[in-house]
Amino acid sequence: MAYRVALVVPRQGPAGMFGPSCRAAAHLAVEEVDAAGGVAGRPVHLVEVDAGAPPAEVARAVAGLVGRGEVDAVAGWHLSSVRQALAPAVAGRVPYVYATAYEGGEAGDGVVCTGELxxxxxxxxxxxxxxxxxxxxxxxxxxxxxxxxxxxxxxxxxxxxxxxxxxxxxxxxxxxxxxxxxxxxxxxxxxxxxxxxxxxxxxxxxxxxxxxxxxxxxxxxxxxxxxxxxxxxxxxxxxxxxxxxxxxxxxxxxGWFAGLTSAAALEFSAGFGRHYERLVGVGGLATPSPGTMAESTYLGLRLLADVGHRAVPGPRDVDAARSAWAWDTPHGTVRLDAGRAHHRVxxxxxxxxxxxxxxxxxxxxxx
CATH class of the missing domain: 3.40.50.2300 (Response regulator)
Structure with a gap:
C-alpha cells in the first residue's frame, strides 16, 4: 500500500509560475525516499492539488481527500492565505508540512512549518x-x-x-x-x-x-x-x-539559491533537472535553475519521510518533530526548535x- 501525500502547490494565480518547479522537486524527493525504503516501507504516491485556487476552495478539496481516507499527509509550497484556510481543516487528522517561508505563528495540531522566518x-x-x-x-x-x-x-x-x-x-x-x-x-x-x-x-x-x-x-x-x-x-x-x-x-x-556549490546543492540541481524535463519538458530550451520555492518543497517532503522512517507518521509525530528535529537539505542542516525552523540564509x-x-x-x- 502506498503512502499518499496531498501535494499542494500552485498551478494558477500569481504564484502559479512556481508550480512546475515545485512539482519537479517533489517528484525528486519521492524518487529518493522510495530508493531509501519509502515511508515506513511504503512507496510514496503524490495526489496533486492546485494551491492557486481560492484558499477556501483549496481547503475544501484537501479536507475532502482527508475525510475520504484518500491521503495520509499534506505537504507543499503555497501562500499563507491558503495555509490559514487549510490548517484548521486538517489539524489533528493527518500531518501537514507547510514548506514555505512565512510570517510565523502557526501552531495547529499536526502542522509543521519548515520555511524561513x-x-x-x-x-x-x-x-x-x-x-x-x-x-x-x-x-x-x-x-x-x-x-x-x-x-x-x-x-x-x-x-x-x-x-x-x-x-x-x-x-x-x-x-x-x-x-x-x-x-x-x-x-x-x-x-x-x-x-x-x-x-x-x-x-x-x-x-x-x-x-x-x-x-x-x-x-x-x-x-x-x-x-x-x-x-x-x-x-x-x-x-x-x-x-x-x-x-x-x-x-x-x-536559504537556497541555485548558485550554491556544495556537493548536496549540485546533486539536488542535477536531480531537479532530470525530473523537470520528465514532467514539464523544455522544448529545446535549457532546463531552468531550481529556485527556492522548489527546494522548499523538496525539503518539506524529505522531513515528512524522515519523521516516518520507522513508522507511518501521525499528527503527534509531527508535533514531536516540531519541538526538536534536524535534517539535511541541499542548503545545509535545518533545525526545528519550539516550532521554528532555523536555516542558513x-x-x-x-x-x-x-x-x-x-x-x-x-x-x-x-x-
Missing part, C-alpha cells in the same frame, strides 16, 4: 545591507495579504532600534494584472525617490507574477538607476520572467537571470 530572512539581510552599504531607509511595496503585512510590521519593530526604517508601505491587491495599477505604484515610489528622506531602496514583498510586473515597471521608469531593491520572495523563475534588463540592483535572501544579487551569492547573513560570513 522574517528574523532570519529579512532582518538579517537588511542588517547586512546596512553594515556593508549603508542602506538604512526602505520603502515597502507588498501584496495585500497576511505574509507581507505581518513581515513588514515585525521587521520594522525589530529594526527601528537599529536605525533601519521601513516606511510608506504601498499595498497592492494580490494577483493584480492591471498594468495601470503597477504604473501608479511605481510612480508613487518615484515620488519618494528624492529629497533628504528619500529611501535607499524598495523592500519588495510581492509574490511571483506580481513581483515580475513590478520589476518590469520599475525598470521602465528608470528607477533602477536611483534605488536598489531587496526581496525575501524572489527566485530565478521570477528573474527569467522579468527579463535580465530588469534586475539591476536587485538583491534577495533565502544567504544574500544574493541578481546578475541577469541568475543570482550570485554574496554572503551567509545568518553568520555574516562571505558566501
Amino acid at each position: 522574517p528574523g532570519e530572512q529579512v532582518v538579517s539581510a537588511l542588517r547586512f545591507l546596512r553594515r556593508e552599504f549603508g542602506w538604512r531607509r526602505w520603502l515597502v511595496v507588498g501584496d495585500d495579504y497576511v505574509w507581507p503585512r505581518a513581515t513588514a510590521r515585525d521587521a520594522a519593530a525589530v529594526l527601528a532600534a537599529e536605525g533601519v526604517v521601513l516606511h510608506e508601505p504601498v499595498w497592492v491587491p494580490l494577483g493584480c494584472t492591471d498594468d495601470d495599477v503597477w504604473t501608479r505604484v511605481v510612480a508613487a515610489v518615484g515620488r519618494h525617490a528624492s529629497g533628504p528622506t528619500a529611501p535607499d531602496g524598495v523592500l519588495m514583498l510581492l509574490v511571483g507574477a506580481d513581483g515580475v510586473r513590478f520589476n518590469r515597471a520599475f525598470h521602465a521608469a528608470g528607477l533602477d538607476a536611483e534605488l536598489v531593491r531587496f526581496s525575501p520572495f524572489m527566485d530565478e523563475t521570477m528573474l527569467l520572467g522579468a527579463g535580465p534588463e530588469s534586475t539591476r540592483g536587485l538583491f534577495a535572501s533565502a 544567504h544574500l544574493a544579487v541578481a546578475t541577469g537571470a541568475e543570482f550570485e551569492v554574496l554572503a551567509d547573513v545568518t553568520t555574516g560570513e562571505g558566501g
Whole structure:
C-alpha cells in the first residue's frame, strides 16, 4: 500500500509560475525516499492539488481527500492565505508540512512549518545591507495579504532600534494584472525617490507574477538607476520572467539559491533537472535553475519521510518533530526548535537571470 501525500502547490494565480518547479522537486524527493525504503516501507504516491485556487476552495478539496481516507499527509509550497484556510481543516487528522517561508505563528495540531522566518530572512539581510552599504531607509511595496503585512510590521519593530526604517508601505491587491495599477505604484515610489528622506531602496514583498510586473515597471521608469531593491520572495523563475534588463540592483535572501556549490546543492540541481524535463519538458530550451520555492518543497517532503522512517507518521509525530528535529537539505542542516525552523540564509544579487551569492547573513560570513 502506498503512502499518499496531498501535494499542494500552485498551478494558477500569481504564484502559479512556481508550480512546475515545485512539482519537479517533489517528484525528486519521492524518487529518493522510495530508493531509501519509502515511508515506513511504503512507496510514496503524490495526489496533486492546485494551491492557486481560492484558499477556501483549496481547503475544501484537501479536507475532502482527508475525510475520504484518500491521503495520509499534506505537504507543499503555497501562500499563507491558503495555509490559514487549510490548517484548521486538517489539524489533528493527518500531518501537514507547510514548506514555505512565512510570517510565523502557526501552531495547529499536526502542522509543521519548515520555511524561513522574517528574523532570519529579512532582518538579517537588511542588517547586512546596512553594515556593508549603508542602506538604512526602505520603502515597502507588498501584496495585500497576511505574509507581507505581518513581515513588514515585525521587521520594522525589530529594526527601528537599529536605525533601519521601513516606511510608506504601498499595498497592492494580490494577483493584480492591471498594468495601470503597477504604473501608479511605481510612480508613487518615484515620488519618494528624492529629497533628504528619500529611501535607499524598495523592500519588495510581492509574490511571483506580481513581483515580475513590478520589476518590469520599475525598470521602465528608470528607477533602477536611483534605488536598489531587496526581496525575501524572489527566485530565478521570477528573474527569467522579468527579463535580465530588469534586475539591476536587485538583491534577495533565502536559504537556497541555485548558485550554491556544495556537493548536496549540485546533486539536488542535477536531480531537479532530470525530473523537470520528465514532467514539464523544455522544448529545446535549457532546463531552468531550481529556485527556492522548489527546494522548499523538496525539503518539506524529505522531513515528512524522515519523521516516518520507522513508522507511518501521525499528527503527534509531527508535533514531536516540531519541538526538536534536524535534517539535511541541499542548503545545509535545518533545525526545528519550539516550532521554528532555523536555516542558513544567504544574500544574493541578481546578475541577469541568475543570482550570485554574496554572503551567509545568518553568520555574516562571505558566501
